[in-house]
Each structure stands twice: as structure tokens, then as C-alpha cells.
Amino acid sequence: MSTRKRAFASAPRIAAKQSGDRNRGGGSPARNAGNTISAQPRRGARNTAAPAPLRTWRPAPSLRKNSTRCAEIGLPTRSTNPMLATASRRGRFDAFGKNVLRETLDLVGGADMQVEVIATSQTMDIWYVPDPARAALRAELGLLGELAAEPCQFEPFHDTPGPAELRDCVRKQLHWHHELERRAGGPVPFPRLCVLSSGRPATVLDAFGFDPVPGRPGLYRAAPGWRIDVVVIAELPRTRDTLLLRLLGARAVLRDAIRELIALPDDAWERGIALPWLLRLRFEVPADPSARTQEEAEEEEIVTEVQQWFEQLKQTLRDEARKEGLTEGRKEGLTEGQLRVLAAQFEKKLGRPLTEAEHPVLAERLDRLGSDRLDDVRLGLSADALTAWLADPAAR
Structure with missing residues (x-):
């Protein structure tokens, strides 16, 4: 397979940050400090491994000059502070979700993490540009393939986002459009924003007027001028073409998706993308196990189950x-x-x-x-x- 080409539809690629992952959770001091959206903790350098094959197609190593990949997810410093432990858990699962999403989008175009919106020191989780030559391949990705039909800003949330998080994403969308036009020296199409939420963000959907998309359970869309989609992972049907998206879910949704992934044939392309990142997940054992929330305990059991399967x-x-x-x-x-x-x-x-x-x-x-x-x-x-x-x- 020839080396994959990267091209912006109307502007050159800008540098991607060397480190990063957002601290989810509305109202955190790190997230609201100044104009900097990229909050601590950020982990690791991006792995140079290219994605595994999609059926019989195998991509060549990508040429990402201004990007890096996470080589490892979640080896946090031990902490007895339950707030810091929760932030570390969020960071690990957010990083896992973003890497799986980026690896999948890499199959059908160019996907970079932590792309910097230079004007305001903000970073998008993933900026994706489709490769027109891979339209047939993209159709095999189901809902994700539909979302990836045009340049898009992807923002996955392991914890359900609120209005403040959505406004942060929209702010980056607006500034990024301004940056693209500045670099192009003229008007460019307004980029689409896709928010991937593990749970149903009821306040966001109601307050911002999102409507369900007919025939696509779990997909909600704002008025056309905003060009914003919200995918509720917990509402997606349990089919193979939603599997990689459901791996971005939480608790029971994540557990079921992992079990479906493990049950796939050894040569399934989904396994090649997701398993290496999944096996890098680790949990810190807190000094006081009783301080764990129910969600933390459930997700620790999920990762332990994966590790046991891997050893077997x-x-x-x-x-x-x-x-x-x-x-x-x-x-x-x-x-x-x-x-x-x-x-x-x-x-x-x-x-x-x-x-x-x-x-x-x-x-x-x-x-x-x-x-x-x-x-x-x-x-x-x-x-x-x-x-x-x-x-x-x-x-x-």
C-alpha cells in the first residue's frame, strides 16, 4: 500500500501538542485557568505504531511530522487524594478512547491528536481530514464512517459533559475556523464538531436544542448552522459497526464492548486497533480502597478482566x-x-x-x-x- 497522503481541504496542517489529555469534569481549576483549554494531567508521547489491517487492507506507516502518539496509557503517580485519583482515572480512559478513535480514523484519512489552535493556546482532542480515495473503506466503519465523511473536530468524553464542556468545544471550533481562514487567506467551510459522550448529556441536549437524527439511535444534531453532532455512546445499538465507538463508553457499555471485541476472530481489524491500547490500561491501587467510587470499582474490574483474559x-x-x-x-x-x-x-x-x-x-x-x-x-x-x-x- 502506498504511503498515505495527508492534506487539509483548505489549509495546511498545524503543529500538534507533544503531550496532552484533558482533565474532564466541569469547573475544575485547571480547566478554567486563563484561556488555556489543555488541562493537566497530560500523559505520554504518541506511539508510532500504525493501525492494524481493515480486512485485507494494511496501511503503511503514517507520515505525521508534527504529531506524536501515546506510547503508554495510565501509569499514574500514587496519590491518596480522591480528587486526584478520579482525575487520573478520567485521564486514562479519555486517552484510551482518543487513541482508539484516532487509530480508526487513520484508516480512512488523516487524524491528529491535540491539534493546537494557535490563536488562543487551545487544543482539539482530534482533528480529522478524510482521504477521498478511501471512501469505500470509510463506508465499512458504519456510523463513525458517516461522521468521518468530512473534516471534523472530534471531542470524546469518558464522563458525560455539561454545558461548560460543550462551550469549550464550540469555542475551539470557532477559533479553529478563524485560524484556517487566516492560513488560507480567504473563506473556508466551517468545520464540523462531533462530541462523543459516554452517557446521555440531558442538560446539553435540552439547553442547546439538539434533535435526534432519524434512523440513527444515539446521534443528535444541533441546528444546521452550528454544525455540531453529539453521539450518546450508551444509546448506540449493539452491532459490530458501532463496536469501536462503544469502546469509548463507560461501565456496562464498556464491559460489553470489550467482551464483543475479545470474541471477534483473531484477524479482525477492530482487535488490531483496540487491543494494544486496551492492554496498556492500568489501575492505581489507592492507599484507601474504600475511597473508590462505585464507578471506579466497576471499571477497575473491567480492566482486571481484560488483563486476566490476556494472560490466559x-x-x-x-x-x-x-x-x-x-x-x-x-x-x-x-x-x-x-x-x-x-x-x-x-x-x-x-x-x-x-x-x-x-x-x-x-x-x-x-x-x-x-x-x-x-x-x-x-x-x-x-x-x-x-x-x-x-x-x-x-x-x-
Whole structure:
């Protein structure tokens, strides 16, 4: 597949912030300080891994010169302050949702996180521009594909937003339009804003006059001049074409979506996008467990369930590999048989044969790092990240 092209419909791309995630929760001091919308805590640098395949199509590594990806989600500093613990939880799930959303949108266009609206030091969660050449591919994304049919500002909220949060998003939308026109030197189309809310923001829907879109449960739209959509994740139908959006939900919606994701075939493109980010979620154990809210306790159970599934999957694969390796080993010698099986597993994940240079690298790392570590790498990385790992002499 040729390298994906990035193009603004009417203006050049501007720099994306190197770090960031918003502290959700209306009225927080960090969020309301001055004109700066990007609030603490912000975490990590964006991972350079490209998205996994959508059916038989595999994208090439993206050329994001002014963007970075989160390499890891949620390894917070221990805190006994329940307010800080809640902020950390929100940050982890917000980051997870934004990375899954960006990886999916990357399949059909250019999607950057934390795009800076230079005029006022604000940042959008995701600024997306579609690739016209991928219209057929975009149609396979269901509702998200419909929302991604034109340039759009995406703002996902793990906690249900209120009027103040919506006004923040609209303020960024207006300033971004001004910035686009300034750079273009003339009028440009007004960009669409899409707010993704885990729960139903009843106050927002009522106060700002949003109406349900016929035939699309969970989608609400303001008057045409505003160009604002609100997606209520909890109201989306439980179908495969809404699965990745439902992974941006909370509590029971998130748990059900994760179970559906795990039940998909191993080569499902949704698994390739979401599982690596999902497996990076970690929970801080508070000094006083009784200080956890019910929602925090439920979501900790969800992540624990995912981690347990992952460990069971690794053990099953190891057992199968050892059994197959022993069979091969009777013919070729134990080490050679194990290496042959491991190479076949890596090739399946990569979607291509190993190169002549990669075969000795795999053999050296099997000897140096052991099969357990190689299982972790193979299961936890996307195909392109796995290629980069094989090419990095210092990788562990």
C-alpha cells in the first residue's frame, strides 16, 4: 500500500501538542485557568505504531511530522487524594478512547491528536481530514464512517459533559475556523464538531436544542448552522459497526464492548486497533480502597478482566507453541523447531514473511530474551510496531 497522503481541504496542517489529555469534569481549576483549554494531567508521547489491517487492507506507516502518539496509557503517580485519583482515572480512559478513535480514523484519512489552535493556546482532542480515495473503506466503519465523511473536530468524553464542556468545544471550533481562514487567506467551510459522550448529556441536549437524527439511535444534531453532532455512546445499538465507538463508553457499555471485541476472530481489524491500547490500561491501587467510587470499582474490574483474559491467551498460545515446537524439534532439533514455530507466529501477526535480516534477529532475541518475552511483544504490538521492534538493535 502506498504511503498515505495527508492534506487539509483548505489549509495546511498545524503543529500538534507533544503531550496532552484533558482533565474532564466541569469547573475544575485547571480547566478554567486563563484561556488555556489543555488541562493537566497530560500523559505520554504518541506511539508510532500504525493501525492494524481493515480486512485485507494494511496501511503503511503514517507520515505525521508534527504529531506524536501515546506510547503508554495510565501509569499514574500514587496519590491518596480522591480528587486526584478520579482525575487520573478520567485521564486514562479519555486517552484510551482518543487513541482508539484516532487509530480508526487513520484508516480512512488523516487524524491528529491535540491539534493546537494557535490563536488562543487551545487544543482539539482530534482533528480529522478524510482521504477521498478511501471512501469505500470509510463506508465499512458504519456510523463513525458517516461522521468521518468530512473534516471534523472530534471531542470524546469518558464522563458525560455539561454545558461548560460543550462551550469549550464550540469555542475551539470557532477559533479553529478563524485560524484556517487566516492560513488560507480567504473563506473556508466551517468545520464540523462531533462530541462523543459516554452517557446521555440531558442538560446539553435540552439547553442547546439538539434533535435526534432519524434512523440513527444515539446521534443528535444541533441546528444546521452550528454544525455540531453529539453521539450518546450508551444509546448506540449493539452491532459490530458501532463496536469501536462503544469502546469509548463507560461501565456496562464498556464491559460489553470489550467482551464483543475479545470474541471477534483473531484477524479482525477492530482487535488490531483496540487491543494494544486496551492492554496498556492500568489501575492505581489507592492507599484507601474504600475511597473508590462505585464507578471506579466497576471499571477497575473491567480492566482486571481484560488483563486476566490476556494472560490466559498468552498461556494458551505458549502451550500450543511448545507442543508444536516439540513436534518440530523431533525432526530438526529442539531449538530449531521452536524457532520455526515462533517465526510462523510472527509472520502471521506481521501479515507477511520475515525478511532475511529478520530471521537471525528473531533467533538472537529468542536466545537472549526468552520465549515469554517474545510472546508479550508479539501479542501486545501492532504489525507495524512489531516491524519497528525487529529493526531496533536496542529493543527488548
